[in-house]
Amino acid sequence: MAAPHAPRTDDWWRDAVIYQVYPRSFADGDGDGTGDLAGVRARLPYLAELGVDAVWFTPWYASPLVDGGYDVADYRTIDPAFGTLAEAEKLIAEAAALDLRVIVDIVPNHVSDQHTWFQAALAAGPGSAERERFHFRPGRGENGELPPNNWPSQFSGPTWTRVPDGEWYLHLFTPEQPDLNWAHPEVRQEHEDVLRFWFERGVAGVRIDSAALLAKDPALADFEEGVDPHPYIDQDELHDIYRSWRAIADEYGGVFVGEVWLPDAERFARYLRPDELHTAFNFTFLSCPWEPGRLRRTIDDTLAEHAPVGAPATWVLCNHDVTRTVTRYGRDDTGFDFAAKRFGTPTDLALGSRRARAAALLTLALPGSVYLYQGEELGLPEAEIPLDRIQDPMHFRSGGTDPGRDGCRVPLPWEADAPYCGFGAGAVPWLPQPEDWAQYAVDRQSADAASMLALYRQALRLRRAEPGFGDGPMRWLPAEEGVLAFARPGGVICVVNLSAAPAGLPPHRELLLASGPLGADGTLPPDTAVWLRAADGA
Ligand code: GLC
Helix, strand or coil: CCCCCCCCCCCHHHCCEEEEECHHHHCCCCCCCCCCHHHHHHHHHHHHHHCCCEEEECCCEECCCCCCCCCCCEEEEECCCCCCHHHHHHHHHHHHHCCCEEEEEECCCECCCCCHHHHHHHHHCCCCHHHHHECEECCECCCCCECCCCCCCCCCCCCEEECCCCCEEECCCCCCCCEECCCCHHHHHHHHHHHHHHHHCCCCEEEECCCCCCCCCCCCCCCCCCCCCCCCCCCCCHHHHHHHHHHHHHHHCCEEEECCCCCCHHHHHHCCCCCCCCEECCHHHHCCCCCHHHHHHHHHHHHHHHHHHCCCCEEECCCCCCCCHHHHCCCCCCCCCCCCCCCCCCCCHHHHHHHHHHHHHHHHHCCCEEEEECCHHHCCCCCCCCHHHCCCHHHHHCCCCCCCCHHHCCCCCCCCCCHHHHCCCCCCCCCCCCHHHHHHCHHHHHCCCCCHHHHHHHHHHHHHHCCCCCCCCCEECCCCCCEEEEEECCCEEEEEECCCCCECCCCEEEEEEECCCCCCCCCECCCEEEEEEECCCC
């Protein structure tokens, strides 16, 4: 086992740039068509050179991979498709040697139907202690043929499945992901042990999947539109769970980032009280259209909701569940489409790419920490996956109307001229790469000073070098219509032109970085951002 690290008590997480690795699609070390830990280990120097501070791995545990690993069969082993626990330990140590911290993903709301607990519950039958770790109930209707309640699913489709002995079990996601009963002491104990298991192995943090869904109304009462509290979102008991988790994290100097989707800012901030989670993803920013007024309001609201609890904001443009940034920003409807992706939406990738470049500078200049999803630094667009290759259960549960999330999970292109763009040397990748993928390859972009990768490398280097970036205050500056301009401490200014006309730049003594070429007269073209050093005394 890798030597456990000394507890980290510094607050690196308040302004870290955290890179999300989707192991299945990052790099294939053993040539079987699926990304793996060997692939990640070989590419750690790439991440160190990119300039990120930490790496978050989506689930890498033993799993039937029905929902891309968010169906965990055993938290204490690595899925054989990805490698072994010994390799994960080596990876954590090798990452640490490169100053990269590791964050693992815990999925407490549910387990895989192949988990020993669920298998035992099925075998033990109605009324057994084994069933109490889940939500098993008799059905409604004369013969119990109707589901126990009307709860809406997080994916489309039903939330209850009937087993041969007649009982039904709850699953907010797919039937292969039965929900755990968080009122059961063994469920709590097990997760606390799992947290310790990974903190002991030197991970610096834990991402908590579906963090606001775990606790359920004990009566499992029907959901009624508009009636509070919701029977399974944001139940008050959750805070007690996260307080006990926080105590464990504090022993190890570990940190949490919660996946908390809540429209109510005050309810959201409760999860970030000083004795609960350190941070939570900011999905309001991700879902905000490319529109100056709404972006500014989102930034202001985010900072205002975090301030009272003293938590830093996180800024996220993309992850493994949403349409990739370049594609989203290249569409008329640039909003968020987790649940409503559409086939064949007209997209202007050149426009999307200009905006994504500008958005990168905006995001990296804001106060707090930033999440970067693998391939975002390459400007990958959302890929069209041929219907017969789609794997995401979301597609199937929508009756085939929703393309699902595979388009943002396509194996990365590393080398333009290698088979499968260098993802792996052997078998066909688990999801097909589009034919034009080579143009995005790391080697090609490394040789091009105007590439998205070059922009990210420079931006991350500057963000580290300039003490005014990261955590701390920001101040809006007067700007032309449709332009966002703000100053960070130490005289660094970020200006983003979201209008349709070129904009003037504020007085400055140095242009630090631009997301695209400036106009010949020194103006900032539409959909372009710059970092400036303010003129003396400004
Ligand atoms: C989260 C994950 C998503 C997964 C779901 C169920 O939203 O990000 O990928 O499908 O939880 O675990």
